[in-house]
Amino acid sequence: MKRSQRRKIILSLLPLVLILCFVYGYPLLRVCTSAFLGFTGSAKGQFVGLKNFILIKNDIPKTVMITLIWTFGSVIPAMVFGLMIAMICKENFRGKKAVVAINLLPYAIPLIIVASCWRFVYNPDFGIINVLLKKLGLVENSITFLGIDMALFSVILARVWRAMPFAFMNYYSALTTIPQEQYEQACIDGAGTIQRFWYITIPNLKAITGSTFIVLIVWTFLVFDIIFGMTGGGPVNATKTISMHIYQEMFSMKNLGTASAWSLIAILVLVVITIIYWKIMNKEEKA
């Protein structure tokens, strides 16, 4: 490689690399070390081995369980509903543009405002679900959506609402790339609606389903704003996912060590999923 070309490459990438080192590199390095440091005596921390992990050990099973329910409980419905609305919008009909725009809308809204809006919906006094249920005579007393039994379900519903447009858009544009001839040929061969869906649509959507699923999993499992704004992890830890633990260890317990221990666990999961995603993407590119 020519020297001038090498210089060009280095200079072009340098600002990017510097900023990434500053924002991700050093903090990540510090997570890896801080997870094994104790911060009780000094602010600088001294080596304590696995003590931080032993401290959080009892919380791990329940937290992992809640995080898994939160993640899969919101990603799977979001994808199913997203596919449904995409299938509807595949064909032309009057008002289609409005339907697309309205169903894209939640994607624009800041997560913390998603939280505030859903708190209006769930409010026991003026929340619209309770108002409706009472008007219809289905319940006598308001349902406490953010109470201990329902809180996890309620925050999940808010996440489904926000994640649906993403799945919808991915499926919507994937559906437009399926060659129309395949459907026409199937029609000539006498295939019904269900058969066409099963033998043409589904195989053609395999790739997009895989990548959408992975991306939504990664970005859902550490979502912070929605839970923080709606329940703060409560009541009685009912919605305390890994990201809530990281925040509370840091600011309520003032313990960087245990916060980093939780972070490190999350980072390991992220690395594994990213490698899987990377492999899949490269395979698709080659195919």
Added chain:
Amino acid sequence: MNKKTLPGKIVRAVLCVIFCVFAITPIYTALIVSLTPYSNILEPQLFPHYLEFKNFIDAFQLIWRNVLNSFLYACCATAMTTLVAVPAAYVLAKYRFQYRQAMMFILLMTQMMAGIVILPTLYRMFQSLGLLNSRGGMILVLTGINLALVVTILHGYFSTLPIELEEAAALDGCSYVQLLLRVILPISGPGIAVGAIFVFVNSYNEFVVPLFLLTEANKYPLTLTVYSLLSDTTIRWHIMAAASLIGIIPPVFIFTFFQKYIIQGITSGAVKG
């Protein structure tokens, strides 16, 4: 292709209504609350009973500085991200060099990383550098977390440009900087627009980063102000609702008017869900 039968049309219409109602409900509820005077706030309403527009004026007076802050952070982050991403994406798309694949993997990694996992240590680092509560520090972090997104979008875009462009420019005696500014930038408008729109909206919507890095209320972006309304001991529901609705106007506006670009961005596989 095939005409929908009448039952098919009815099923479609019903599903459309259900999905649209679901998408609208939270915003509709916020609208009802925002139009209610505080004394009547606990009254159950299915349709708005009041039209208290004063709430919006009160909310606006409370948050307009924060909206300006959000715009400042978002605009600066957008400009900086684009500036850093264009040359980087160009060499990643056009040249084959040793650590190229590794760079692409690192970019993907940072894109997958949620802010919350690095923010505790980033907070400590900013503390010792005296960068807490600094607007510049905040913009730098916003730039960092959005870089991968823009590089990925531009990378896809630049890959489609013919290499002859560069050769022709070299024959005309263009330097590399001139090539980027005079040749590549003018024809990359759509790619850059998609990236810039997403950085702007992402930065405007960002909440976790300022939650960790800013403590002075006069520097809060809108999202943080909404949260402080949300966490008050006595929640002023009417103000919170009006502030939320005012706050979503910019991103909703952008998403509605640039829908084509948004869909392009989402399907480029570079965008967060």
